[in-house]
Amino acid sequence: MEERNKRNDLNVAGISQTAGGNFHRVSIDGMAKVNGNLDCTSMEVNGTLKMHGALNSESATINGMCTLNGPLTSSRVRVDGLTTINGDIHSPDLEVNGKCTVRGRVDGERIDIGGVIDVDGDVQCESLNVQGNIKISGFLNAGTVEIRLHTSSSAKEIGGERIDIRRKEQQSGFWKSIGLGGTPSFKASLIEGDEIVLEDTEADIVRGSNIHIGRGCNIRLVEYSGELEVDQDAKVGSSQRI
């Protein structure tokens, strides 16, 4: 493959339809439809992009609206607008401040969510940091999970080393003012990890070494090997030392 910086740029400022291909920098400021795969150094969407194919870019920034029918592979992804990806995301660095819907799985190293993310498949990463709303229909496998609850979030199962799910001390202006997403809570069927701290969480089973069940939790069964602390405002069906 030729060097990426020797390729042409693709700029869309009005309304345009292209077939995809290999480019250096891609910038979409108007409305664009891409019928095919794109391979580029950087991708920036400020308008609307609808793509049928795979996107492979060193960095991808989406400020406008984007629908991608295909997988997204990039070393850096930042979504500030509205994005739907009908495919998998592979990115070591994913940041979502807008809304991102993924009809596939997410593989990454560092994931930062300040907005809303909705994933149909599994999520796998080293660190997941959430200050917004997250819904994972599959299995979340992460080294460290840190979730500050603003609205109602959920995951089917969580497995990892450090899992820390807590209520945000003071409901911040934005989430409160829009009044969407429901009360701060987290739902999962199974949570397994070494160090677990939970608040406002509803789960069937929680397993781990050192577990802290904080206020507002409702857990059916807790299994622990180290220490277990249960807040008086929490409901735990039964707990068992293993």
Added chain:
Amino acid sequence: MTDDLISKKELLDLTGISYGQLYRWKRKNLIPEEWFIRKSSYTGQETFFPKQQILLRIDKILHMKDGLSLDELADVFSPTLGDVEMSAKQLLERNIVSQISLDLLKEAGREQPLYALEQIMMLYVLDKLLMSGDITRQEGALLIDVMSEHYYRFTGKPSELMLIRKMGVPSFMLVTAGTEFYFDNGVKVVLRQSMGTFMEELKLKLG
């Protein structure tokens, strides 16, 4: 046969590893996704593993991880072939195969100036079985045939090597790992080994 499963809880109990370690190894692809078998039990959904394979794998990870990073370990366990090319001289110098195996290969008319990993693997298996006394030179020639003709079909998939004898007549087979077999009474299974184990050993030697 491979129905022998171990639950996640028992596994952690037995090996002394933590949930965190198990999940980290899964993320690093040290433990393949298909070994996580979901089954419903009386407490709800539970995860099970193929007992023999997972215990062996965890033992290996625990004993090798001091010398290698997790990413290097992932390479060792991946069933795919890497880019390696070596001459017969290099293979001898690095003590990967002995002259006997190379001679056998020459007799079979499959000598080459450079060997790719697939062929090094074949030589390594041949050498190991010859040296351990499991097979004869004649059977070695059969092994060369079956490996060179068919091993590529199992690229990236777990496979097993089998040697059967009936009335002293040997025959080699390459099969998908875990397949069941039934023979008539005259057949004796002399050897059945997973190719993955050979590959792991070889990759450690090469790496």
